[in-house]
Amino acid sequence: MISIMNALIFIVAAPFIGGLVAGIDRKLTARMQGRVGPPILQPFADVGKLFEKKQIVVTPSQHVHTLSYLVFIVASGALFFAGGDLLLVIFAFTLAHLFLVLGAYSSYSPYSFIGAERELIQIIAYEPMIILAAVGMYLVTKSFFVWEIMASELPLILYLPGVFLGFLMVLTIKLRKSPFDLSTSHHAHQEIVKGVTTDFSGPMLGRVEIAHWYENVFLLGFIYLFFAWNPLIAIIAIIVVYLLEILIDNTFSRGTWQFTLKSSWIIAGMMGLVNLGVLYYLSAVVPA
Amino acid sequence: MINNDKKPDVHLFEGESLITLPFLILFPAAIAAILLLVPGDTWRRLIVQAGALIIGIASLYLLFITPGAGQAFFPVTGGWITTLMFIAEMIIAVFLIYLGIKHKKYLALFLVVAQAALLIFYETSAAHGAHIVPDLFIDQLSLIMALIIGIIGSLICVYALGYMATYHELHPDVKDRRRSFFFLVFLFIASMFGLVFSNYLPWVFFFWELTTLCSFLLIGYSGTGEAVNNSFLALNMNLLGGIAFAGALIYLAVISPGGDLLSISTLIQSGHVVALIPAVLIGFAGITKAALMPFSAWLVGAMIAPTPVSALLHSSTMVKAGVYIIVRFSPVLTGTTEGLIIALLGGFTFLLASAIAISQSNAKKVLAYSTIANLGLIVACAGVGTYKLVWAAIMLIIFHAIAKSLLFLCVGTVEHRIGSRDIEDMTGLIVRMPKVAVMMLVGIAGMFLAPFGMLISKWAAIEAFIDAPFGLIFVAILAFGGSITVLFWSKWMGKIISVCPVAELVENRISRQKWIVLSLLTAMTVFVCLAFPIISSHLIEPFVLSVYGQTARLSQDNIIIMAMMLFLLMIMPFSLLWFRKEKNIVAPYMAGRPATPDLHFLGSMGVQRQVGLGNYYFEGIFGEKKLFMAGTALCFGLILLMGTLTAGVAL
Numbered sequence: 001m002i003s004i005m006n007a008l009i010f011i012v013a014a015p016f017i018g019g020l021v022a023g024i025d026r027k028l029t030a031r032m033q034g035r036v037g038p039p040i041l042q043p044f045a046d047v048g049k050l051f052e053k054k055q056i057v058v059t060p061s062q063h064v065h066t067l068s069y070l071v072f073i074v075a076s077g078a079l080f081f082a083g084g085d086l087l088l089v090i091f092a093f094t095l096a097h098l099f100l101v102l103g104a105y106s107s108y109s110p111y112s113f114i115g116a117e118r119e120l121i122q123i124i125a126y127e128p129m130i131i132l133a134a135v136g137m138y139l140v141t142k143s144f145f146v147w148e149i150m151a152s153e154l155p156l157i158l159y160l161p162g163v164f165l166g167f168l169m170v171l172t173i174k175l176r177k178s179p180f181d182l183s184t185s186h187h188a189h190q191e192i193v194k195g196v197t198t199d200f201s202g203p204m205l206g207r208v209e210i211a212h213w214y215e216n217v218f219l220l221g222f223i224y225l226f227f228a229w230n231p232l233i234a235i236i237a238i239i240v241v242y243l244l245e246i247l248i249d250n251t252f253s254r255g256t257w258q259f260t261l262k263s264s265w266i267i268a269g270m271m272g273l274v275n276l277g278v279l280y281y282l283s284a285v286v287p288a
Numbered sequence: 289m290i291n292n293d294k295k296p297d298v299h300l301f302e303g304e305s306l307i308t309l310p311f312l313i314l315f316p317a318a319i320a321a322i323l324l325l326v327p328g329d330t331w332r333r334l335i336v337q338a339g340a341l342i343i344g345i346a347s348l349y350l351l352f353i354t355p356g357a358g359q360a361f362f363p364v365t366g367g368w369i370t371t372l373m374f375i376a377e378m379i380i381a382v383f384l385i386y387l388g389i390k391h392k393k394y395l396a397l398f399l400v401v402a403q404a405a406l407l408i409f410y411e412t413s414a415a416h417g418a419h420i421v422p423d424l425f426i427d428q429l430s431l432i433m434a435l436i437i438g439i440i441g442s443l444i445c446v447y448a449l450g451y452m453a454t455y456h457e458l459h460p461d462v463k464d465r466r467r468s469f470f471f472l473v474f475l476f477i478a479s480m481f482g483l484v485f486s487n488y489l490p491w492v493f494f495f496w497e498l499t500t501l502c503s504f505l506l507i508g509y510s511g512t513g514e515a516v517n518n519s520f521l522a523l524n525m526n527l528l529g530g531i532a533f534a535g536a537l538i539y540l541a542v543i544s545p546g547g548d549l550l551s552i553s554t555l556i557q558s559g560h561v562v563a564l565i566p567a568v569l570i571g572f573a574g575i576t577k578a579a580l581m582p583f584s585a586w587l588v589g590a591m592i593a594p595t596p597v598s599a600l601l602h603s604s605t606m607v608k609a610g611v612y613i614i615v616r617f618s619p620v621l622t623g624t625t626e627g628l629i630i631a632l633l634g635g636f637t638f639l640l641a642s643a644i645a646i647s648q649s650n651a652k653k654v655l656a657y658s659t660i661a662n663l664g665l666i667v668a669c670a671g672v673g674t675y676k677l678v679w680a681a682i683m684l685i686i687f688h689a690i691a692k693s694l695l696f697l698c699v700g701t702v703e704h705r706i707g708s709r710d711i712e713d714m715t716g717l718i719v720r721m722p723k724v725a726v727m728m729l730v731g732i733a734g735m736f737l738a739p740f741g742m743l744i745s746k747w748a749a750i751e752a753f754i755d756a757p758f759g760l761i762f763v764a765i766l767a768f769g770g771s772i773t774v775l776f777w778s779k780w781m782g783k784i785i786s787v788c789p790v791a792e793l794v795e796n797r798i799s800r801q802k803w804i805v806l807s808l809l810t811a812m813t814v815f816v817c818l819a820f821p822i823i824s825s826h827l828i829e830p831f832v833l834s835v836y837g838q839t840a841r842l843s844q845d846n847i848i849i850m851a852m853m854l855f856l857l858m859i860m861p862f863s864l865l866w867f868r869k870e871k872n873i874v875a876p877y878m879a880g881r882p883a884t885p886d887l888h889f890l891g892s893m894g895v896q897r898q899v900g901l902g903n904y905y906f907e908g909i910f911g912e913k914k915l916f917m918a919g920t921a922l923c924f925g926l927i928l929l930m931g932t933l934t935a936g937v938a939l
Contacts, residue, residue, distance in 0.1 A: 002845055056872040059787040061718075063867035068860045075856065085846050087747055091738035092853060098737065098778055105782030108716075108789060108887065109876035113901045116782055120775050121904075127771040128764075131750070135763055138754060198877050261909075265768070273764055280760045 001147060007082035010217070011074060018213025019043045021220075025186075025246055032250045043209075050206035058107040058199050065103030066204050070211040072096030077218040083147025086134040090127070093218075097123055100196060100208070107199035115195025119183035121257045125264040126170035130222075132272040136163040137225060139279045150228045157226045157237075162275025164226050166268035168241065173264065174219055176212075177245050179255035180264075190254065308353060309362055309424045312346055312434065312481045315339075320474035324467055333449055336470060337801075340442035343477065347438025350431055357830045359427040359553055361487065370422060373494040374411050378404065380501055384523070393520045399527035406534040410490075410541060420547045422488035428831035432682060433484040433612055436689045439812075440604040441477045443805045447697050448473065448596035450799040454704050455594050462510045469509060473600065476502040480605045484612060489540065489550045493533050496573070496609065500526040503606050506597045507590045518589035525586045529576030529610075536569035539938075556619055556835075567620040568934045570613055571630050571671075572927070578610030578663040580637045581919040582927070587660060591652040595700030598652060602659045603693035608685060611666045615681050619835050622673030628758060629930040631671025633923050635765045637664030640919040642772040646910040649903070651699045651709045654776060655692065658735065661769070662688050662742070668762055669749055675836035676752030680745050682828045683820070687741030690816060691734035694809035698728040701802060705794050711780050712902055716788035721795040723803075725784050727810045734813040736770075736777045739850035739857070741817050746770055748842065779903045786901065789875075790886045817854055821847050 023040035030037025057063065076092035079085075097119070104116035138144050140159045141152040149156075157164055173180040181187070184195035192198070200208055220238050227234035255263075319339035326332055354360070381404040388397035426434075448470070456464050479498035486492045500523065508519030540549045543562065549555050555563050579587035587607065591598050601607060614621075614630070621627030638661045645657035662684060669681035701724050702717065703709040717725040734740045738747075750766050753759035816823065824841055832839040875883060878899070883889040891897040 054872065055870070056874050057870050058874060058876045060864060060867045060870040060873075061785065061787065063870070064860060064864050067863055068857075071856065071860070072853075075853065079849060084849060085843075087750060088738070088846055088849060091743055091747065094774060095738045095853075095857075098774075098781075101778055102782060102785055105786045107876045108786050108899065108901065109878065110899060110901060111877055111879070113786070117779065117904045120778050120782075123778075124771040124775045127774065128767040131767040131770070132764070135750070135754060135767070144751065193877065193879065269764075269768070273760075276760055276764075 002083050003147070004082060007078035010078050010081035014074075014077060014214045014217040015210055018210075018215075018217045019047070021216060021242070022213060025242075028243070028246050029250060032246070043213075047206050047209050050209070051203050053202035055202045055204065057201075057204070058109070061106050062103050062200065062204060065099045065106060066200060066207045066211075068099040069096055069103065070207045070214075072099060073211040073214045073218075077214050077221075080146055080218055080221060083145060083150065086137065086144045086146055086149070087131070089146070090130050090134060093130075094123065094127060096211075100211075103200070104196035104198075109199050111193045112196055112198040114192050115183045115198060118192075118257055119196050121261055122173050122180070122183055125180075125261050126173045129166050129170040129264065129268045129272055132269070132276060133160075133163050133167045133222070136160045136272070136276055136279065139276065139283060146225070149225055153229055155227070155229050159279060160226065160275055162271040166272040166275075167222070167226075168244075169268040170264055171219060171223075171241070172245060172248060173260065175216060175245055177249035179248075179252040180260050181249075181254060182257055182260060185254070186249075308346065308350060309426060309481075309485045310364070312343070312350075312438065313478055313485065315346070316343055316474045316478035316481065319343075320471045320478060323474060324471040327467070329453070329466075332466070332470060336445055336449055339474065340445045343438050343442045347434050350426065350434055350438075354426050354428065354431045358834045359425050361423045361425045361553075363421045363423040365421060370488075370490060373491065374407070377407055377494060377497060380497065381407075384501075388520075391516055391520065393524075396520050396523050396527065399524055399531065403527055403531050403534055406531060406538060410534065410538050420488075420550065422486075422491055423551070424485045425487040425553060426485060427834070428827045429612070429615065429682065430484045432686060432827055432831075433608065434481060436604050436608065436686065437477060437480045437484070440689055440693050440809070441480070441600065443808060444596050444599050444604065444693060444697070445470070445473055445477070446801055447599075447700075447805040448594075450802045451596050451700055451704070452594065458704065459510070462512075465509070469506070469594075472502045472506050473596075476506070476600065476605050480609060483609050487551050487553055489552060489555070490537060492552070492613075493530075493537060496533060496577075497530055499577075499606055499609055500530060503590070503601055506600075507593045509593055509597065512592075515592045518586070518592050521589050522586035525576050525579075525583045528583075529573035532569045532576075533573040536566040536573075539569070540566050552616060556617065560620065560624060563617075563620045564624060564626065565934055565938050567617040568626045568630075568930060571617060571621065571626075572930075574610040574612075574614040574617075575630070575633065575667065575927075576610070578607045578614070578667060579660055580633055580664055580667060581640060581660075581916075581923040584637065584641065584657075584660045584916075584919070588653065588656045591650075591656050595652070595696055595703065598655075599693045599696035599700070602655065602696060603689045607659065607663055608689065611663055611670065611681070611685060614667055615670045615678060615685070618670040618673035618678055618681075621671055623757070626930055626933055627671045627673055629671075629926050629933070631668045631673075631762070633926050634664040634667030634669075634671055635762050636919060636922050636926075637661065638668060639664075639765050639769040639772075640915050640922075642769045642776070643910045644912050644915050645776045646772060647905045647907050647912055648776075649711050649905060651702075651711050651714070651780075652696070654711065654780065655695055655699065658773070658776075659688070659692060661773070662692075665746070665749065665766075665769075668765075669752070672753070672756045672759070672762070674752060674756050675832050675838055676840035677749065677756060678836070679824075679828055679832050679840040680748040680752055682831070683745040683748065683824070684742065686823065687734065687745060687816060690809060690812050691731050691740075691742065694727065694731040694806070694813055695735070697802075697806055697809065698724055698731060701798060701806065702728070705798070711783050714780075714783050715786055715901070716791035717784045719787055719791040720793060722793075723795060724798075724806070727806050728784060729781060730810050730813055732777050732781055734817070736773045739817060739853040740813070741820065744817075744820060744842070744850070748840070752840065783903060788887075790898075814854075814858075818851070 022043040027037045073096040076089050080089045101116045101119050104112040137149050141149045184197050223238050224234045227237045384400045479495040482495035504519050504523040508515045576583045641657045641661035645654050648654045666681045666684045669677040735742050753762040829839040881889045887899040888896050
């Protein structure tokens, strides 16, 4: 059943988990680069400091967009953890990102403008694969509802290996890791400064950061679904996947948008589609 | 989705409301005739507004007289009506032949003659034995169509009053033929009503041809070379469909000399063996009218017409007639190879037309390709034709009609104020024309964003396709096509809301009528999202139930969640009231270059330049030429395949 309790737990706990993951991420990245790195709790201090800054804006509507971004990310994550319809979660997630893009568009800076365009390219690069992942889960469990997928005893990962690999690929885009950190990056500076977030500052930037934490927790939750039949394996899988993402982030240089779009559509799309095609064929030939 | 296996309850009907259906056909036609005679602008305004109001009210009245389930029939006695229609068709043919000769369009000439010959053959030999009494009918599908035509169509007529006045001020070179313009528009509406209410196929065909004629004349309104060419393009393609339709009539008259199968209601229930060939022929006619690839060129070319005509063609008339007839026949198409091919045609059109829309910066062209894409999706749903998909298809028809008419009228308004219909020139529209910009944003959101209508339908379509035969192809098409849609709408939205420092307010001199129409359409876009569970349970589900014996709907949980999302989305803008007090407003980031408040900066070589931002259009990947070629080849191949299959069945 839809669990409001789980949604509330997500709303309260996700920023802490997300911040912690970001801290560990930074520490590991630093170690891979031969640096000592900041303390694990540094992201909390950083975001806290943002909220102490004086707010300056280019246009007041930036507030509306960043606030909507946060609200809808939280809403779609809460819907996911409550066990709602996976497709609706994905659409709400897209809606949230649209607000980030609009926030970047609303300032007339060339840097955030290009960031916005690139963010849109990233959306169309990853969204089909995420929908295909949801469709794959439906083909195995016969339900789009997260709570029913969770309750399924079937090891989804064995049915959906191609879909999972494709999902990992677009996960790199979503986590804003190299080579796909086109629109904005965790690393210090890129050719378009900070991309979509260029003209956000102070508390407004803090909001965007927190939304990103929520988002990451939601994405890790999505990985959990593939392994839901065994929680222990699931948690190990999440840790392994995240470590892998950090490794990828540190070993690849940033690609172009063409590379992002083509690779995610062709490679991820193909792996996902072939996997789904096999499942579809089997379910048509072998009645359950 | 929840299946509902209730059996439809048989509904007996009374003849009490017999007046309404013919009234809705004849009244707009009468208004049209009056408008042709009335010379002055003042009278025209009065008549158009009164006429539109009455048509709107009469179509709303249909809500109360349509039976809760099943179809109600109204036999129309008088064989002379059919004869009169035949004579009218011949007169139209002669008129078209005259125009064809005048403009030296020999292909059109050939097609007109071919179609007229088929008709004469049908009238003189094939239809001889027919003895059935033609009738009008109404069920929920006709009702939905009638509401769309009656409400949106008449709103567009009212809007056209103000638009055409400005149009002629701005284009002094175009001859003022507003009398025939409004005549045609109302005739168009009358023939659309006729099309959705007729049960007797020869009548459907007559109204079908009338819509072809009206659109042809309206597209060529300005009389320039390009307009004439594009109008003949539309005519040719639609005549091709008309020929297929006439072929279906002859086929039916030959296999059932009594003429029983000439009723849509009988034909649909007569099974694949009998009904498949006419369904495919009429489906082909529907494809040409709905401007699917390879026939999409006529609808793109039709944007040469004044904007209210585009709004009419794209939302409530013409293309909707094409998808209406395919949805009507989807019970026959479902489960057949031919149906699957029609669906694939729709699916590929959806994918490719969406992709082409990315590369366009002309707002009307973006809208045109988006219409083609959505029609493709509707046909894809109707072609596969399971009950869940028909549900999704009807939802798409409703939502698309409202949002698209709103968008066209917004673009028309903007075009008259800023003198351009290019999206690149709409930078900062939110400052220059705040109210219209907000309406445009609502319209765009209505086209692709959760929890608005089109997205609900796309979502339902994904869920329905998974369980349908060969559904995975369509799921993939929807997953990729849906994301593509996000790209071109969002970058348009981005253009509107980027707050350019040099923008000035130009939102004056927009007539009250225009405001009323735009506001009503905006309100309707939001309203149908709130009311869609009611629309679904009262209009769509009874129809699907009566045709398929089971129906689909969204689950209760999802409806509640979407209502919450919509609510959240609607209150978000109010946070601006709180943030409006923001005092620390700074210039956008310019990488530390010294820039003036209106964003001039010192460029290289000491030249003062102003910041200009342009969207990406990805011409290399999503170029119109390349994708259109691919789409034409692909869809033409599919049509050939379908033709071969059908011919194989026929012989």
